[in-house]
Amino acid sequence: MATIKDVAKEAGVSVATVSRVLNGTDRVRSETVTAVQNAIEKLNYHPNFLGRTLRRLETMKILVVLPTISNQFYSRVIRGIQSVAMQQGYHVMLVTTENDPEAETEYIEMVRRRLLDGIIFLFSTLDCVQIANLAAECPVVVASETIPGLTGVSSVTINNRAAAHDAVQFLIENGNRRIAYLSAGRLYGSSFERYEGTVDALHQAGLTIDKRLLLDEGLTYKAGRRAARRLLEMNDLPDAVFSASDAAAIVLMHTLMEEGILAGRDISVMGFDNNSIAEYYNPALTTVAQPQLEIGQKAMELLLKNIRNPDSPVEQLLLPHQLVIRESVRLTGKAGN
Amino acid sequence: MATIKDVAKEAGVSVATVSRVLNGTDRVRSETVTAVQNAIEKLNYHPNFLGRTLRRLETMKILVVLPTISNQFYSRVIRGIQSVAMQQGYHVMLVTTENDPEAETEYIEMVRRRLLDGIIFLFSTLDCVQIANLAAECPVVVASETIPGLTGVSSVTINNRAAAHDAVQFLIENGNRRIAYLSAGRLYGSSFERYEGTVDALHQAGLTIDKRLLLDEGLTYKAGRRAARRLLEMNDLPDAVFSASDAAAIVLMHTLMEEGILAGRDISVMGFDNNSIAEYYNPALTTVAQPQLEIGQKAMELLLKNIRNPDSPVEQLLLPHQLVIRESVRLTGKAGN
DNA sequence: CCTTTTCATGTAATCGGTTACATTATTATC
DNA sequence: GATAATAATGTAACCGATTACATGAAAAGG
Structure with a gap:
């Protein structure tokens, strides 16, 4: 690994001059520039960033x-x-x-x-x-x-609070009263804010949240599967599921579908984030875009x-x-x- | 930003001793260690990596x-x-x-x-x-x-060549003869190798590839959409589509579905990579796992x-x-x- | 008690650059 | 042609660490 000293020696100048050529910070005679550039080329020299950043901080x-x-x-x-x-x-x-x-x-x-x-x-x-x-x-x-x-x-x-509020209000306006909330619990601050927004919207409509419908399974594909299984184990499905992630929402829909329950017909599902897959899944996912x-x-x-x-x-x-x-x-x- | 010198001064020792305490490379009297640690704490000192890596390369x-x-x-x-x-x-x-x-x-x-x-x-x-x-x-x-x-x-x-060969052979064994190949053309080396494997398998079965069925639209969601549109524009759909990515395969299925064409019933679709969504899409995607x-x-x-x-x-x-x-x-x- | 080890620590060179300052060469001014 | 201004380059300090070597003090050995 060639250093600036090697280049200086090769070009017959001082390291300071090489540095000047490299950074263009100061005037250098054009013949000197050429000599330095030739040396750089010849030695296949690449300046080490560490020296530079150490100095420049x-x-x-x-x-x-x-x-x-x-x-x-x-x-x-x-x-x-x-x-x-x-x-x-x-x-x-x-x-x-x-x-x-x-x-x-x-x-x-x-x-x-x-x-x-x-x-x-x-x-x-x-x-x-x-x-x-x-x-x-x-x-x-x-x-x-x-x-x-x-x-x-x-x-x-x-x-996040307002976004969740809008989402849940939309669900309520469309006739959904028993609403489940699927999220990552306290792991993400945003999940909790969305929870608050959900509660806000329910309260505003005179509804309360059913504790059993708080599904803290996470935001991943697998979380969607676990959440769906929990819902299926209950005897009465909720009207809607509001998921804090699209990924979980999609697998939730998939798992419910295996039992013949079709989102958009038998249950409502709302996602969050508007990932590309939300558009292309079947049924396409209603969601909140950021x-x-x-x-x-x-x-x-x-x-x-x-x-x-x-x-x-x-x-x-x-x-x-x-x-x-x-x-x-x-x-x-x-x-x- | 405190440096090792500040710590040395604060602790009343040399920088070398501070460095020794930091790295545990050499014996240091326990009282000295304590003094240095106190100084570090007091000054909220964090060693600068640049100095270290510059030296250690x-x-x-x-x-x-x-x-x-x-x-x-x-x-x-x-x-x-x-x-x-x-x-x-x-x-x-x-x-x-x-x-x-x-x-x-x-x-x-x-x-x-x-x-x-x-x-x-x-x-x-x-x-x-x-x-x-x-x-x-x-x-x-x-x-x-x-x-x-x-x-x-x-x-x-x-x-990749063998994997594509296996995939296409499986398609052929299941009655698919006109097979489209969806990939990113020359952008990825693997795409080309998979193309070669596809051709291998077709040849082996006495089939040739239809140039119109080489869809170089890419590997993204959008590529799947474009590919599906191109297929729909032709009058005769192929028996199967082999896609070099799951993402493209899924959106292709989705787009065909909009026209009432169901993968697994009306057409065969094979993906590549085995992304999680392959398992959860509806219909679930047959694919090649890496x-x-x-x-x-x-x-x-x-x-x-x-x-x-x-x-x-x-x-x-x-x-x-x-x-x-x-x-x-x-x-x-x-x-x- | 003197010599040899061992231990703890300091001094200073070093890593690969940048840059303030010094020095020399060149050109401009009168 | 002497002096001043300017351009080009070199010298050496510096960035923040590590570490070979030097030094001095304490412990061990005779």
């Missing part, structure tokens, strides 16, 4: 923490992050924690230790205190997910502000959600109450 | 290059990579190129410049010469995807060998594939020829 790289990449939702958020990052000369590294807190702290150390310039959490196993402490030391943005009790850290989310691309873009913009000016004000953005009506919810027009 | 981190994370297939491969990496104290960073060659070279520079210890390609826009050159400079493994003409670089894949987890594990093991001993021999592993028979292919027992 910036890496032009940021970290994004995901729970898992098997959730389709994140791909579009990441595309949003990447589009802004690229434009500004930053690179994006992804890291999945698979819900392993130890793995997460290991990666966070990389930011603390200045191997990366900032961090965007799309999920975290850390609590609000830990995240706030981290944010005091380095640039942090939380996006798409919420951390209960977190203040003083910039974030970009939808209003502006994934925009969430990513805004998150990166906030992070850049924070990197460039550590004293930039904290911003907590709420982006608009949208109900996407397809086939899986029975439409009875104005009904119910 | 290793980062304990590797890079995985993906085309996109919206493809479910990669999540399990990555889990395999991560399981081995974690065990060995390595960290995994992911990077998506979204088919952007410029982005890819930027990330590769990070490995060249020793910011990362090695690289696993699950996809690449580079050609075999470029990858071979890179491999001459730093540890490289290619996994799950193949690069046409690549030699001298370790790799882990299935035998040992994703094992591909990831083996890839990381090969990379580690290469990192630890740059002269370790090149290995090109072929792992077994498996046909997963579900509902989307009509079963007529022994038929056809």
Whole structure:
């Protein structure tokens, strides 16, 4: 591995001159430039970033923490992050924690230790205190997910409570009164907010939630299967299921279908996120869409502000959600109450 | 940001002693250890990795290059990579190129410049010469995807040609004679190998491929839609469609269904990869499974060998594939020829 | 009590770059 | 032609750590 010294020797100049040629920071005689470039070519030299970043104390790289990449939702958020990052000369590294807190702290150390310039959490196993402490030391943005009790850290989310409220209200307006809620319990802050929104909407319609219909099975495909089995074990199916993820909703529909229960005809199913598969599943899934691309873009913009000016004000953005009506919810027009 | 010097001053010792305490490399008097630890605590000091890795010339981190994370297939491969990496104290960073060659070279520079210890390609826009050159400079493994003409670089894949052969032979055995092939054309090396396997199986059965039935629409959901539309525009549907991805196969089924054509009854559809959705779609998708987890594990093991001993021999592993028979292919027992 | 080991710690070189400052060569000005 | 201004390049300090080597103190051996 050739170093800058080898290049300097080869070109017959000092390392400082080589550095100047590499960075274009200072004037260098054109013949010298040529000599250096020839030496670089000859030795197949690639500057070692570590030296540079050690001196400059910036890496032009940021970290994004995901729970898992098997959730389709994140791909579009990441595309949003990447589009802004690229434009500004930053690179994006992804890291999945698979819900392993130890793995997460290991990666966070990389930011603390200045191997990366900032961090965007799309999920975290850390609590609000830990995240706030981290944010005091380095640039942090939380996006798409919420951390209960977190203040003083910039974030970009939808209003999960309002979104769930709208979704459940839509179910109620279409004649569904007994509504099950399928989510990940307390693992995700957003799940809990959606729970609150669900309760809000039920209360507003004079309904109460049946504890047996709170299905804390998770957000995965498998969670949908478990939830469906639990429902089937009860004697009376609910009118509707509101799932905090599309993946779970789809497998729930699939499992109910095996028993001849068709979503959109025999039961209503509402998802969350508007993954591509929601559109293509049969029956197509009615769901709540999040502006994934925009969430990513805004998150990166906030992070850049924070990197460039550590004293930039904290911003907590709420982006608009949208109900996407397809086939899986029975439409009875104005009904119910 | 406190540095090791600050800690040394605070504790009244030299930086060397602080470093020794941090790394446990040498004996230090227990009172001194305590003093240093107190100073670290007091200053909230976190060692800067750059200094360390600059000196040690290793980062304990590797890079995985993906085309996109919206493809479910990669999540399990990555889990395999991560399981081995974690065990060995390595960290995994992911990077998506979204088919952007410029982005890819930027990330590769990070490995060249020793910011990362090695690289696993699950996809690449580079050609075999470029990858071979890179491999001459730093540890490289290619996994799950193949690069046409690549030699001298370790790799882990299935035998795509044989897998496609098996899949198509199964279609033929069940009475399908006119078979369409849906793939990404030349973008992925594996797609082409699967094409060759398809042709092999057809030839073997005395059949030839209809050029109009070569659908190079891609591997995405949208590709499935486009392919279905093209088929619908023809007057005579094929007996079967063999898709190089499950995602495309599923949307193809969905689109055909809109016209009343049901996979498993009116047409046969065979996917590739065995994504979770293949099991849960309705009708469930018959597909070819790859040992994703094992591909990831083996890839990381090969990379580690290469990192630890740059002269370790090149290995090109072929792992077994498996046909997963579900509902989307009509079963007529022994038929056809 | 003197010499040899062992232990604990400090000093300074080093990793691969960047950059403030110094130095020398060249050109411009009067 | 002497002086001042400018351009090109070199020297060496520096970023934040690690570590070979040096040093001095304490313990062990005779």
